[in-house]
Amino acid sequence: MTSIFVRSIQLLLSISILILIHELGHFLLSKAFQVRVERFFLFFDPWFSIFKKKIGDTIYGIGWIPLGGYVKISGMMTNEERDSSEKEKIDWEFRSKSAIKRLLIVSGGILSNVLFSFMIFSFLLFKYGETYLPTKNVKYGIEVDYLGKKIGLRNGDNILLVNGKYIPYFHEIPKAILLGNSITIDRMGKIIHLSLNDDKKRFFFDRKEFSFFIIKPRVPPIINYVVKNSWGYKSGLKNNDEILAINSEFLLFSDQLKDILSKYKNQTILISINRNGRLLQKEVFLDQKGILGIYLKNFLEMDNIFLFEKKNYSIIESFPYGVKRTWEVLKNQIFFLKNVFHIETKAYKQVGSFFSMAKEFPSQWNWEIFWTLTGTLSIWLAFLNLFPIPSLDGGYILFILIEMITKKRINERIFERFTIIGFLMISLMMIVVIIWDIFKVFFY
Structure with missing residues (x-):
């Protein structure tokens, strides 16, 4: 029970931070363009809220349903008809601003999540540095789990190439295999080429819990x-x-x-x-x-056997790594999403809700892992919000881009109807994913 509680608290804290960062992006750009923000809420608050306080024109608060958050921006969604007496409202309403300003306000959450990931990954490198095992220093070949054996690897194999490329650092090999189509190995002096077709990749996803399959350097039994x-x-x-x-x-x-x-x-x-x-x-x-x-x-505790490389970075030197790491995480998410819709891989079985996310956090509090997962979830949240679904940021972005191309504003009532439909679609998807997650835990 203690481990479940620790994981749940870490997940709740991580999600809360990401929601605040996302909504803060919308909030700050709204203020920068002098658009009034009526409400700024962490979590949803139908019927009542845990806390709320009005400061200036904005009510700040905490809702009781921890499935997201929101900022209510004046004039962003309304079917009210204006007359000349309401002209003074136009200056501080969302719909009174130019298309480019509205586009930036709507994109603010996505941009802030991307920036936040970059800052997290950069700081982690500055704080902890990098300790890597060069592939050339893996003295005794590899040790694989049952998934590795399913795709044709064996204990003692030496991995030479993945997708025809040499992988310089050992920790990059599992990801390269997951993204690749072929592996070249040395098995007791014999060069073997393994192909990774959809049938083999299905083994990565067609199981109860998802994680990268395990490949470790082979080590003496100490x-x-x-x-x-x-x-x-x-x-x-x-x-x-x-x-x-x-x-x-x-x-x-x-x-x-x-x-x-x-x-x-x-x-x-x-x-x-x-x-x-x-x-x-x-x-x-x-x-x-x-x-x-x-x-x-394990091999990390055998620095007398394996020659590791350790590098520390200044805060300035860590910035390029933050960009690289953010981009790598995004590429992995695009790859996984592609496989979700590729039925043969059965990656759809790994789609999960908050229950699945909680399992990724350690049972004991670890700040390095916490911030690594938070940075990963931040870029994931940004990526999901790019989808052109009404009620997501991507839906608003799509409508504004159409307006910029056609030079005509989309009727507000049509926009509102699409937004409601989009909200219902997302709600239905969340319900299905949660039910699927529960089914995996108790029945699958």
């Missing part, structure tokens, strides 16, 4: 932590012990350990270990699950 009171702990295993053999079966890599242990469930085994250069043997009883009660080190 103990990172022994669980207190486990069978391994009682038998004298210690942190930093390197496992050399189980009974008479030698092993060189971590991925071999699980397969070997599965053969000796409910049995006592003899483990040969290297402890600071000394060869030791320990008898350990395995329970019916074949669990020793140990956690092995």
Whole structure:
């Protein structure tokens, strides 16, 4: 329950920040062009609000439905007929402004979300720098999960090219494979070319939960932590012990350990270990699950084996990275959306609501991960709002662009009807996605 609460709080905080940033973009540009903003609300407030206060011409408040927020801009949606006595209102109404000013006001939320992502990614680089493992320093090949095996990869493979290109840093390989069409590998000296067609890519998406499939550098089986009171702990295993053999079966890599242990469930085994250069043997009883009660080190904890590259950046140097990272996130979202409509990949199964987003946050608070996910969601929100659907920013942008091209204003009543239809469409889509998310959790 604690992990669910922590994830939910992180999601709520992240969404709240993004809503405020988005609506602030509309608000500031409205003020810059002297357009009156009647209401500025975090969350929706039908019937009542949690808090509201009027300052100047604007009522600021917090609603009770955390599915978005809004700014109500004077003259943006109205079917009221004007007469000459209302002429003084024209100067501060949205519809009184030129097309280019209205376009900027409507685009303000999208622009502010893009700018916010850029600032987050730039600051993260300035704060934490970069620590990367060059692909050329992956000494023992790769370790893959079942998804990697489904597309033809095997433990110990060395990845040479993806889509005919050399990938300089190891962390970029999973994404390159997901976006690519071919992989060239070295398997024990034999060069093999794997194609990635739609049938193979279906394995990435046709499952209950979506995440990048796991490719790791293959590593020796060195103990990172022994669980207190486990069978391994009682038998004298210690942190930093390197496992050399189980009974008479030698092993060189971590991925071999699980397969070997599965053969000796409910049995006592003899483990040969290297402890600071000394060869030791320990008898350990395995329970019916074949669990020793140990956690092995991953490649990030083996800087004595793998040669990493670390680079720190000044705040100025981090800006180009912020632009690059923002663009990369946007490209990934476009790719995923393309696959959602490509039925063969079954990527539509990974569409989710707030429930799915909450799972992406860690069960323990981590500011670096929090801001990384918030930056990603910010550019995602900007991208979604570009869709030319009435009631989204993209719908307003489309109508204004049509006006700029035809030199004629679209009838306000027609505009309002389309906006209502768009709102109903989006509401229906949200309901369907939420129901689908619940179905995936309990039935799929």
